[in-house]
Amino acid sequence: MIAVDAVQVVFNAGTPLQNEVLRGLSLDIAEGQFVTVIGSNGAGKSTLLNVLAGEVQPSRGRVRIGGRDVTGQAPHQRAALVGRVFQDPLAGTCGELTIEENLALAAARGTRRGFGRALDTARRTRFREALAALGLGLEHRLHDRIGLLSGGQRQAVSLLMATLQPLQILLLDEHTAALDPQTAALVLRLSCELIAEHRLTALMVTHSMRQALAVGDRTVMLHRGDVVFDVAGVERARLDVPDLLALFERARGETLDQDDLLLA
Numbered sequence: 001m002i003a004v005d006a007v008q009v010v011f012n013a014g015t016p017l018q019n020e021v022l023r024g025l026s027l028d029i030a031e032g033q034f035v036t037v038i039g040s041n042g043a044g045k046s047t048l049l050n051v052l053a054g055e056v057q058p059s060r061g062r063v064r065i066g067g068r069d070v071t072g073q074a075p076h077q078r079a080a081l082v083g084r085v086f087q088d089p090l091a092g093t094c095g096e097l098t099i100e101e102n103l104a105l106a107a108a109r110g111t112r113r114g115f116g117r118a119l120d121t122a123r124r125t126r127f128r129e130a131l132a133a134l135g136l137g138l139e140h141r142l143h144d145r146i147g148l149l150s151g152g153q154r155q156a157v158s159l160l161m162a163t164l165q166p167l168q169i170l171l172l173d174e175h176t177a178a179l180d181p182q183t184a185a186l187v188l189r190l191s192c193e194l195i196a197e198h199r200l201t202a203l204m205v206t207h208s209m210r211q212a213l214a215v216g217d218r219t220v221m222l223h224r225g226d227v228v229f230d231v232a233g234v235e236r237a238r239l240d241v242p243d244l245l246a247l248f249e250r251a252r253g254e255t256l257d258q259d260d261l262l263l264a
């Protein structure tokens with residue numbers, strides 16, 4: 001269970017650039033739920049993910065992950081609970097290290113172990129099997145530097161790295177946005193498969209309303225630092241993109257600039 005309770009985030013507090021980015025936002029996510037998050041530019045979506053990962057500390061409110069109060073904990077203190085894949089394929093992996101070295105680091109996430117233990121034969125076999133399951137032929141490239149992979153291959157490995165260890169929440173931050181449509185579809189499918197296989201609790205930020213409705217079990221829209229609507233189940237299944245747009249406009253009492261929410 002994930003609980004974000006009345007979280008406020010203010011950047012540059014007390015300066016002329018003060019910006020209240022999350023305004024007492026509350027969100028409870030049940031174990032195993034896959035939530036898609038949409039919202040206009042600057043709505044606070046990445047900040048919400050940063051709050052869950054511990055990269056940004058709220059000035060007010062509490063955060064619980066898996067029943068544990070993690071408010072105030074640094075990212076490394078909750079590393080064993082949180083997996084994350086970023087928009088930039090270069091962000092989640094180390095390009096200078098090989099695929100297996102990256103996987104070994106991911107397997108050691110949240111522990112004090114180094115490569116020594118991490119790269120024994122059993123682990124290599126496990127990595128090979130996990131890579132084979134992606135269906136991209138990467139199991140034959142364990143010793144290649146990650147920097148040699150395409151953006152899509154790298155995102156696929158990032159997904160694997162994020163889910164290699166048991167975790168409480170997977171954060172996907174527009175992780176298909178930098179990919180061509182075909183590769184984006186592949187990475188999205190792999191994401192859904194990994195989430196289903198490991199029964200993960202997941203939060204996926206996307207600018208595509210179509211994508212937001214097509215995957216997951218619940219959709220949350222943020223606007224100016226708060227949840228403007230939250231839809232799941234039958235009600236969600238009946239929605240299409242124009243409905244989502246209309247809901248947004250009704251919730252905020254304003255007309256949305258369609259360019260703000262790419263309908264890709």
Ligand SMILES: Nc1ncnc2c1ncn2[C@@H]1O[C@H](COP(=O)(O)OP(=O)(O)OP(=O)(O)O)[C@@H](O)[C@H]1O
Nearest residue numbers: 011012019021039040041042043044045046047048
């Ligand atoms: N570390 C920071 N310091 C100062 N301001 C920040 C910081 N991080 C984010 N912001 C500001 O907070 C606001 C919300 O940013 P955030 O990245 O959470 O929005 P978003 O909904 O993810 O937007 P986008 O869809 O454009 O990525 C923006 O105005 C942004 O400039």
